[in-house]
Amino acid sequence: AQSVTQPDIHITVSEGASLELRCNYSYGATPYLFWYVQSPGQGLQLLLKYFSGDTLVQGIKGFEAEFKRSQSSFNLRKPSVHWSDAAEYFCAVGTNDYKLSFGAGTTVTVRA
Amino acid sequence: EAEVAQSPRYKITEKSQAVAFWCDPISGHATLYWYRQILGQGPELLVQFQDESVVDDSQLPKDRFSAERLKGVDSTLKIQPAELGDSAMYLCASSLSGRAENEQFFGPGTRLTVL
Numbered sequence: 001a002q003s004v005t006q007p008d009i010h011i012t013v014s015e016g017a018s019l020e021l022r023c024n025y026s027y028g029a030t031p032y033l034f035w036y037v038q039s040p041g042q043g044l045q046l047l048l049k050y051f052s053g054d055t056l057v058q059g060i061k062g063f064e065a066e067f068k069r070s071q072s073s074f075n076l077r078k079p080s081v082h083w084s085d086a087a088e089y090f091c092a093v094g095t096n097d098y099k100l101s102f103g104a105g106t107t108v109t110v111r112a
Numbered sequence: 113e114a115e116v117a118q119s120p121r122y123k124i125t126e127k128s129q130a131v132a133f134w135c136d137p138i139s140g141h142a143t144l145y146w147y148r149q150i151l152g153q154g155p156e157l158l159v160q161f162q163d164e165s166v167v168d169d170s171q172l173p174k175d176r177f178s179a180e181r182l183k184g185v186d187s188t189l190k191i192q193p194a195e196l197g198d199s200a201m202y203l204c205a206s207s208l209s210g211r212a213e214n215e216q217f218f219g220p221g222t223r224l225t226v227l
Binding site: 032042090103 | 116152153154155156157160168203205212213215216217218219220221223
């Protein structure tokens with residue numbers, strides 16, 4: 001069965017600093033990988049997704065993620081964080097039977 | 113921009129009572145999902161519909177939960193009777209089809225508190 005691990009429960013970063021969120025997955029086949037963001041009281045919004053091809057994926061809001069098969073990782077990055085990036089971030093793996101399995105999430109706090 | 117609608121946004125109920133949540137997916141989306149998100153965890157799939165048919169309800173506690181999508185458009189998730197452990201955010205999502213590459217669009221959720 002597939003699974004997703006997000007090792008960091010909470011990250012605090014200064015505004016303007018870079019951000020990296022870690023995601024490791026377990027899945028026997030080639031995975032479909034996603035990053036979602038959830039602001040307080042809101043639903044989830046898709047930031048980016050990887051299916052195949054270029055392992056560096058660009059998303060919305062200035063985010064990017066890199067798929068590393070050898071490390072079973074799909075880490076999310078942003079070069080310069082804005083206060084509006086404070087939210088909870090979820091990594092998810094999609095399987096061949098069209099299911100999404102989510103990690104437990106990483107909460108990002110941005111300090112001025 | 114089209115959005116997934118959910119109501120109510122918040123629901124407080126006492127244990128053993130019945131509750132129902134409603135979801136209206138984006139027009140034209142054939143696949144509808146109900147997720148449960150416990151505080152501090154990621155969403156977990158409860159049920160998946162393709163049009164009006166249930167595709168997957170393996171994680172739905174069928175002794176107390178039921179879901180329907182009678183006309184293949186909007187959907188209702190019901191809990192009867194509610195238990196304390198049902199307190200969570202219930203998210204509805206929709207996609208064009210059930211294919212993994214189709215983005216799932218999420219509604220704002222219904223926050224359920226069972227007292």
